[in-house]
Amino acid sequence: MNTRSKYKTKQREILLGYLKDKSGVHVTANDVCEYCKNQGSSIGQSTIYRHLESLVDEGIINKYIIDANSPACFEYVGEEVHEDGEVCFHCKCEKCGKLIHLHCDVLKDIKYHLFEDHKFELNSMRTVFYGVCEDCQIHT
Amino acid sequence: MNTRSKYKTKQREILLGYLKDKSGVHVTANDVCEYCKNQGSSIGQSTIYRHLESLVDEGIINKYIIDANSPACFEYVGEEVHEDGEVCFHCKCEKCGKLIHLHCDVLKDIKYHLFEDHKFELNSMRTVFYGVCEDCQIHT
DNA sequence: CTAAGTGCAAAATGTTTGCATACTT
DNA sequence: AAGTATGCAAACATTTTGCACTTAG
Numbered sequence: 001m002n003t004r005s006k007y008k009t010k011q012r013e014i015l016l017g018y019l020k021d022k023s024g025v026h027v028t029a030n031d032v033c034e035y036c037k038n039q040g041s042s043i044g045q046s047t048i049y050r051h052l053e054s055l056v057d058e059g060i061i062n063k064y065i066i067d068a069n070s071p072a073c074f075e076y077v078g079e080e081v082h083e084d085g086e087v088c089f090h091c092k093c094e095k096c097g098k099l100i101h102l103h104c105d106v107l108k109d110i111k112y113h114l115f116e117d118h119k120f121e122l123n124s125m126r127t128v129f130y131g132v133c134e135d136c137q138i139h140t
Numbered sequence: 141m142n143t144r145s146k147y148k149t150k151q152r153e154i155l156l157g158y159l160k161d162k163s164g165v166h167v168t169a170n171d172v173c174e175y176c177k178n179q180g181s182s183i184g185q186s187t188i189y190r191h192l193e194s195l196v197d198e199g200i201i202n203k204y205i206i207d208a209n210s211p212a213c214f215e216y217v218g219e220e221v222h223e224d225g226e227v228c229f230h231c232k233c234e235k236c237g238k239l240i241h242l243h244c245d246v247l248k249d250i251k252y253h254l255f256e257d258h259k260f261e262l263n264s265m266r267t268v269f270y271g272v273c274e275d276c277q278i279h280t
Numbered sequence: 281c282t283a284a285g286t287g288c289a290a291a292a293t294g295t296t297t298g299c300a301t302a303c304t305t
Numbered sequence: 306a307a308g309t310a311t312g313c314a315a316a317c318a319t320t321t322t323g324c325a326c327t328t329a330g
Contacts, residue, residue, distance in 0.1 A: 005309085006308085009303075009304075012310090028294095043311085043312085044313065045313095068212045068319075069321080113247075114269065120273060121272040123272070129254065133260060137259070147284055149329075151286075183286085186287065208294075
C-alpha cells in the first residue's frame with residue numbers, strides 16, 4: 001500500500017509531465033506507453049503501472065474504473081489540495097464505449113440535492129452515468 | 141449489445157432465482173458458479189457471464205465495479221416493468237454496500253439536462269450513484 | 281425445424297510480479 | 306554502498322469468444 005516514490009527519476013518526470021500536460025483529460029496506462037514510445041524515451045509498462053499507483057496513492061492523480069474490461073483512466077488533479085468545489089462527472093456510452101468528461105455547474109447541484117434531500121453524500125469521482133452519446137443516437 | 145434472452149431455460153431460472161434470493165447482497169460471477177456446483181446443477185461459466193450481461197441489459201440486475209482487479213458484483217433490483225416516464229435511480233453506499241432506490245422529480249431533471257445540454261441519453265436503470273449513506277456518515 | 285442457449289477450452293485483456301540490472305542518494 | 310527504480314518476460318485473474326452440441330418454441 002505504501003507505494004510513494006522516494007527517488008526523482010527520469011521516468012517519473014516524463015510520466016508526471018505528460019499527465020500534467022493532459023490535465024482535464026482521461027489517460028490510460030496504454031496512452032502513457034504510446035506517448036513514451038513516440039518520444040523515443042520508452043518506459044516499461046511495469047514502471048508506468050507502478051508510478052500510476054504511487055501517484056494515486058499520493059493524491060496527485062485520480063483513477064477511474066469505468067468498466068471491468070476497459071482500462072482504468074487516470075487524470076491529473078494536481079499536487080495542491082483540492083477543497084470542495086471540484087465536481088466532475090463521467091458519462092459512458094453504452095454503445096461505443098466512449099467516455100465523456102463533464103464539468104458542469106448544473107451537475108454540481110445534483111451533489112447538493114442528494115445530500116440535502118436524501119442525506120446521501122455523493123462521490124462524484126466514482127459515479128458514472130451510463131447512456132447513449134450523441135454520435136450513437138444518430139447512427140442507430 | 142442486444143443481449144436480451146428470449147427462451148426460458150433451466151439455467152436462467154436457477155441463476156435468476158439465486159440472484160433474487162440474494163437481493164440486497166453482492167454476488168460475483170464466481171459466487172454463482174459455486175452455488176450451482178453445490179446444487180448439483182452446474183452451469184458453465186460462459187453461460188453465467190452471458191446471462192449476467194443480459195440481465196444487466198434488461199435492468200433486472202445491476203453491475204458494480206469496485207476495483208479493476210476484483211471481480212464485478214451483481215445485485216438483483218427487480219423485474220417490474222418501468223414505463224417510459226419512470227425514472228429510477230440507485231444509490232450505492234460505498235461503506236455498507238446498501239442499495240437505495242430513489243424516485244425523485246429533481247433527479248428526473250438530470251436526465252433532461254443531460255439530453256438537452258450534453259446530448260447524452262441517460263440510462264437511469266443502469267446508472268448508479270456512489271457515495272456514503274446517512275447511517276454510514278454518522279458511524280464514521 | 282430454426283433460432284437461441286449451452287459448455288468446454290482457448291483467447292483476450294489489463295494489470296501485477298519475480299528477478300537481475302541500473303540508477304539515486 | 307544501500308536502498309530504490311527499472312524493464313523484461315512470465316504470471317494472474319477475470320471475462321470473452323469460437324465452435325460443436327443441445328434445447329425451447
